[in-house]
Amino acid sequence: MNDGFGNLGELFPVSEVKCRIKGCKNLLQISGAQTMHNIAQGHNAKPEQMCEECYSLFLKLADIEVPCAKPGCNGVWTWNRFQQLESRVQGYDGTPPKRFCSKCYSAMQEIEEIERPCRIRGCKNTWVWTRRMQAEANGAAPPARLCEECFQTLKSLHDQELPCRIRGCQNKVQWNRYQQLEYLRSGKKLSHPPARMCDSCRDKLRGLEPREEPCKIQGCEGKWVYSPYEQLEELLRTPEGQEPATPSKMCAECYSFFTSAKDLSLACKNRGCENKWLWTRSMQLGYRLRNKSGRPPSRMCEQCSARLKELSDLEMPCQEKGCTRTWKYSAEEQLRDQLLNRRPPQRRCQSCQDFLSANAPQEIACQRCGQIFSWSTQEQLQHALGTFDKPGLCANCNSQVLAEIRPPEAKPIPGEQKFSIRIPVGGRWNSEMLIRDWPPHVSKDSLQEMEEAEFRVVCVGDDMVHGNDDPSKAWPALLQTRLQARYGRVAVLNSGIKSCSTILGSIRFPRDVTPFAPQLLIFSFNFADVFFRQRSLPRTDEAMAERLAELAEDFQAFAAQLAELPPDCKILAWLPGPVFPQNDANHSTWRENLDPDTWAARYYEACLRQSRRLCSEKGLPVHSAKTLFEAAGSESLKRWLSNWYLPNDIGAGNIANWLDATIVTEKLLPGAGQEE
Structure with a gap:
């Protein structure tokens, strides 16, 4: 090589190259001349070659025929020397790897890889079922495997010991890392592990069955289910050798009521007391079992109970x-x-x-005219007590006898004109127990005031006119005070009788209105028409319509009596204020309105509308206290009432003020000198 290139090889230094066998760390030295030769031949300057050690081992090896790795295949594949060499250099023991024969390998290449869901519940990732794995499965179902993310997470987890979930048990429960992984994938945190049961408790639990136990609330027939878990906990708490006790609990219905109920502050049952008493949830639960309607009981407050003991x-x-x-x-x-x-x-x-219950009215013949009249049980009682003589004359004959013995009236002094009241003795009112006596607020003093007054006002009606049992606190007396301050000698007569309806008002009209020749008549019977005549009324719309028709006829009878009044007498129909009728007979909760009688309230409203219409047809002015009361709002008007229907001192004062303003505005006292 040096001969071919001369000294050019010296231009390239000696270099070191890694052995071409994977896993071998030996190095080969390549001279400059050899590098130059490789370049001249068009090869890489640093060729891939084996080291001497690998090459020596390579020469000792021979190709091996290895069976195909696919189950059921009889084919083979060749494990050549080079592959064996790499396996040994990499530290393997020389065992051939699992591979397919060429036929199976070609078939595998036609298989498509499939994405399968991760085996961990709650994980939405997938893993790839490769061609090789599918071929090795040879048609079997795909295995359950972890996705890559779950696999990596699993490697970071470690099995843990958790305390048994059953209270009183000291055992531990194994929580393996697969369970932890599923717990994580469900969106929970490992810092809050689940409650699990140990094997010992699970074995005991298998021998227990749910059983029904009676509700602990006295009077309740319901039952609650004593679950095996609760039985197991009680068993663990019980010392060995003793029988576990059964706890006392509420049934589901009682427990639901108890948890949803709230302590209530209810008004004292005594009218006139503003204090309250506490109706606790426990009291409500026991009362509910005895009273299915659920209406709160009437009870005294602590202050009234203490006073009662004294x-x-x-x-x-x-x-x-x-x-x-x-x-x-x-x-x-x-x-x-x-x-x-x-x-x-x-x-x-x-x-x-x-005596009154055992005796009935007797019919007696008048000793003078022979007319039959009734001797009431009250008069019989007074006769038995020695304070009343048995009557011998009827009312008409008795009036004639009184007229015969009455001394002649003194002749009036010239220039003196004094109004004189002449009240008839006998009349149809004597046969009606409710109105046979004079109105409670009509007295000798009030009659004298009427005779001496320049202007006379008569207020006739029911409870709403009668008002307070103290005459001075009823609204007619307060109205008199205001009119006297405005006009001087004015007398207002309170001719109200409790429970007096319109028809009874027309019967007593000749006694309680006509003799006084008033310049102004104020009347109101709506409350008694509704709340004392409705007791026997069926609660249907048909019955209400029939009763309203009867009341319309009663009004016509009363209106006919108005013709007996002086021509200059003004008439004012007074519609009473709002009421809050209660189903509870004690009427102790009317301010809270816990149990209102909605049917009676609707009947009352219908009666007021009919009265307004009938008065309008007769041309009679109407003053509606209800409208004025409600203008201030429901909470204010309740503060103006002493009970569910009767105005208190403030309410009576408001009525007097409103009527005073109406009398002035409408000029209802002729000749009283109202300001223009």
Whole structure:
């Protein structure tokens, strides 16, 4: 080579080249001349050659026929010397690798690689089922394998020991890394491992069955399921040799009610008390089982209960004159009356009540005219007590006798004109127990005021006109004060009677209105028409329509009485304020409106609409307290009521103010000198 190139080979230094066999670390020295020769022949300057050691081993090896790796194939493939040499240099023991014969290899090349889902639940990645793996499977189902990401994650995980999930068990549970990997792929964190059961607890659990146990709430017939898990925990807590106790628990229905319920502050059952008592969830649960309607009970607050303990029952005298017996004034009634600032009530003893129940009205013939009239049980009772003589004359004959013995009226002094009231003695009102007596607020003093007044106003109606039991706090008295301050000698007569309906008002009209010749008449019977005549009314729309038709006829009868008034008398129909009727007989929760009587409220509204229409047809002005009350909002108007229907002192004052303004605006007192 040196002869061919001369000294040109010296231009290339000696270089070192790695042995061409993979895995061999030996180096070969290539001289400059040889490098020059390789270049001249068009080869790489650094040829791929074996080292002496590899070449020596190569010469000792021979090609080997190896069976095909595909199951069931009888073909062979050649493992040549070069491949054997590389295998040995790389440290293998000389065992031939698994390869396909040429026929199987050609068939494998026609197979398409398939992506298969990762075997880990929750993982959405895939792994490739290669041609070789499919060929080796020889038609079998693809194996379950990990994707590359899961495989790498699995290598970083280690098996862990977790405490047994059953409380009281000290054993550990093996949590292997495959389970951890699935746990991760489900979106959870290894820092919050799952609750698992040890083998010992699992064996005990297999021998347990769910069983039903009675609810711990007294009176409840429901049951709750004592699960095997709970039984196992109780078994582990129980000392060895003892029988595990069964816990007391609520049934599902009671527990659901208890968890959803809230403690409630309810108004004290005593009217006039503003305090509240706490209805706890436990109390609600027990009460619910005894009362399926779920309506809250009526109960006193702690303050009223303490006051009640300080009171004792009293023996009070019978209200009937001549009776020396007593009736029991209970501590509960005393407390109620104290809260409402009421005086002790007048009441009959049990003996007098029994007398009234055992006797019926008697028919007696008048000794003068022979007319049959009724002798009431009340008069019979008074006769038995020695305070009333048995009547012998009817009401008309009695009036004639009184007229015969009445002294003649004194002749009026010239220049003096004094109005004189003449109230008839007999009339149809005597046959009606509710209205046979004078209105409670009509007294000797009020009659004298009417006789001396220059302007007379009569207020006739039901509970809404009667108002407070104290006459001075009812709105007619407050109206009189305002009118007197404005016009001087004005008298307002409160002729209201509780529970007096329109038809009863027309019956007592000749006694309670006509004799006073008022310059202004204010009337209202809607409340009694609805809430005292509706007790026997079926709760249907048809029955309501029939009753409203009856009330319309009653109004026509009352309107006919208005013709008896002086020609200059003005008339004002007063529609009462809003009410909050309750289903609860105690009416103790009306402010919270927990159980409103919606049907009665609808009936009341229908009655007010009909009254407004009938008054409009008669040309009578209407003053609606309901509209004015509601203008201030529901919460304000409730503060103006003492109970679910009756105005308190503030409400009565508002009514008096509104009526005073209406009288002035509408000029309802003729000749009173209203300002233009």
